[in-house]
Amino acid sequence: MTVIVLSGPIGAGKSSLTSILAKYLGTKPFYESVDNNPVLPLFYADPKKYAFLLQVFFLNTRFRSIKDALTDDNNVLDRSIYEDALFFQMNADIGRATKEEVDTYYELLNNMMGELKHMPKKNPDLLVHIKVSYDTMIKRIQKRGRPYEQLSYDATLEDYYKRLLRYYKPWYEKYDYSPKMEIDGDKLDFMTDDHAREVVLDQIVAKLKEMGKLPNSWDKPTDIQIEQP
Numbered sequence: 653m654t655v656i657v658l659s660g661p662i663g664a665g666k667s668s669l670t671s672i673l674a675k676y677l678g679t680k681p682f683y684e685s686v687d688n689n690p691v692l693p694l695f696y697a698d699p700k701k702y703a704f705l706l707q708v709f710f711l712n713t714r715f716r717s718i719k720d721a722l723t724d725d726n727n728v729l730d731r732s733i734y735e736d737a738l739f740f741q742m743n744a745d746i747g748r749a750t751k752e753e754v755d756t757y758y759e760l761l762n763n764m765m766g767e768l769k770h771m772p773k774k775n776p777d778l779l780v781h782i783k784v785s786y787d788t789m790i791k792r793i794q795k796r797g798r799p800y801e802q803l804s805y806d807a808t809l810e811d812y813y814k815r816l817l818r819y820y821k822p823w824y825e826k827y828d829y830s831p832k833m834e835i836d837g838d839k840l841d842f843m844t845d846d847h848a849r850e851v852v853l854d855q856i857v858a859k860l861k862e863m864g865k866l867p868n869s870w871d872k873p874t875d876i877q878i879e880q881p
């Protein structure tokens with residue numbers, strides 16, 4: 653059983669790479685709740701009011717996914733519980749949560765992380781982090797087109813996104829729940845460039861091999877269908 657988690661800023665390409673990887677490795681993809689998330693549009697309209705509620709929503713869905721993913725089978729998750737505190741801490745730092753909300757959040761998070769220690773598998777096998785610059789992030793956010801994420805919807809999102817990128821660097825450096833590797837999301841256009849996609853998949857397979865974590869049943873597929881969103 654092999655569990656891979658993706659990480660990276662908004663629009664970095666996590667869902668896209670999750671789908672590609674799941675097809676390539678023949679594993680099961682788990683996606684973050686976005687289009688079926690009733691709190692996300694409320695948060696972008698009024699971040700101060702909804703930051704805590706959104707975080708509890710995500711924490712709950714991420715906890716369910718990682719619990720399922722660590723229980724059986726080979727899985728790929730497009731973002732995991734390990735990035736949850738990064739988002740909430742950043743929102744708290746810019747005044748979007750009260751002290752009571754911050755304290756309650758961290759108690760809940762610690763409680764949930766404690767539960768993972770009792771799972772058949774305690775940690776993922778590999779974290780694949782997609783690193784992107786601000787320019788790439790914005791291009792991808794525009795390409796995907798969720799209205800409430802656009803700078804035209806709220807000009808203060810520029811600061812929010814730039815800040816998010818600053819929080820990711822130390823977060824990735826500190827992450828130690830599993831082995832990790834970084835993909836250059838600026839250079840490797842794995843959605844439209846076949847060669848770039850092969851480079852990315854080769855890098856991930858090489859890392860899994862080196863760790864002895866490539867599923868035994870795996871055969872390199874000759875072709876995989878890429879769904880353009």
Ligand SMILES: Nc1ncnc2c1ncn2[C@@H]1O[C@H](COP(=O)(O)OP(=O)(O)OP(=O)(O)O)[C@@H](O)[C@H]1O
Binds near residue numbers: 665666793842843
């Ligand atoms: N490497 C890439 N090259 C070119 N386009 C990409 C790449 N990665 C993602 N995209 C495009 O950028 C957009 C955002 O990608 P995706 O939804 O996978 O990001 P994400 O990291 O899952 O975002 P979020 O954090 O918001 O869930 C999509 O339109 C996708 O097709």
Ligand SMILES: Nc1nc(=O)c2ncn([C@H]3C[C@H](O)[C@@H](CO)O3)c2[nH]1
Binds near residue numbers: 695740
């Ligand atoms: N505040 C906040 N906390 C989170 O844990 C979190 N995780 C994701 N998101 C937002 C980013 C994208 O708009 C969209 C898809 O990733 O959801 C979050 N927002």
